[in-house]
Amino acid sequence: MDLSALTLFFETNKLAVISLVLMMVLAFLLTRAMSSLRSSTEKELDRLRYSNPQLYLERLQNNRRLAWVFRKNELLLLRLDALMRLGQDEEILHLIELLDHQRLQPREKVDYLQKRMSFFAACGNAAEAKDSYEKLETFLRSVKAENVQPYRDILDEGEEIIQVYLDKNTNYRSALLTKTEATSNPVQKGIRLYRLAKLSWFAGDMKAARGYLAQAQPLLQGSDYAAIVDQAETDLSILATK
Numbered sequence: 001m002d003l004s005a006l007t008l009f010f011e012t013n014k015l016a017v018i019s020l021v022l023m024m025v026l027a028f029l030l031t032r033a034m035s036s037l038r039s040s041t042e043k044e045l046d047r048l049r050y051s052n053p054q055l056y057l058e059r060l061q062n063n064r065r066l067a068w069v070f071r072k073n074e075l076l077l078l079r080l081d082a083l084m085r086l087g088q089d090e091e092i093l094h095l096i097e098l099l100d101h102q103r104l105q106p107r108e109k110v111d112y113l114q115k116r117m118s119f120f121a122a123c124g125n126a127a128e129a130k131d132s133y134e135k136l137e138t139f140l141r142s143v144k145a146e147n148v149q150p151y152r153d154i155l156d157e158g159e160e161i162i163q164v165y166l167d168k169n170t171n172y173r174s175a176l177l178t179k180t181e182a183t184s185n186p187v188q189k190g191i192r193l194y195r196l197a198k199l200s201w202f203a204g205d206m207k208a209a210r211g212y213l214a215q216a217q218p219l220l221q222g223s224d225y226a227a228i229v230d231q232a233e234t235d236l237s238i239l240a241t242k
Helices: 003-012 014-051 053-062 072-086 089-099 106-123 126-142 151-166 170-181 186-202 206-219 226-234 236-240
Strands: none
Touching (some): 014 053, 014 072, 072 089, 072 106, 089 106, 106 126, 126 151, 151 170, 151 186, 186 206, 186 226, 206 226, 206 236, 226 236
16 A cells, blocks of 8 residues: 555544544553452452451452453452451351352452362361362363372462361471471471471370471461461370361
8 A cells, every 4th residue: 555545544534543543542541550459459358358358358348340350250369368267167157158150360369269278178077178288189180180280289389288277287298398398488498397397286196286286386486377286286186186
């Protein structure tokens, strides 16, 4: 197309071209604005998640503006996280029943099945917890991600939960100790040391249990496990249930 033809095309379609350019600019600005709003909202919710879980839940339930930046299933998963932090088991079960029938995106599905497994493991419902793990493993295998980091770590975490919290498998201590020694992340290392303390308790080895708790305590300061470790150091029987 030569210059004269291009000029004629523009003159003939001036309004349409200008309208298209304006729409593209507005769409770009709107996308940037929504991205910025989502980022700031995520930071505020993340702060409340740890500092004030009750207010965190209230925001998720009552702030209608969140629907502008989060999809329905994202909000449901955030709400599930809040309910789990508050230990509202009856409401958690209702929400799980709802989420079981939602069409979740792949990343949401992984997040949900992790939370589902953790909840039922904490409740001592071995059947549902193991079912969640099997569904998670099957899904990751279906998308050929079962051996890809960080999904391999997710499956390893699920295996630990089942072996430690559900099966109370004291024979798993050797494998868990090997994993712990190879763990560089301080918090994850602390969690595994705490789980070693649990397995030592189940094995009747109180000296080892206390030793693992002492190693875990400084690594878990500021985490959700900190209060549990402090309680367990005072009363080892806490290891039987938490």
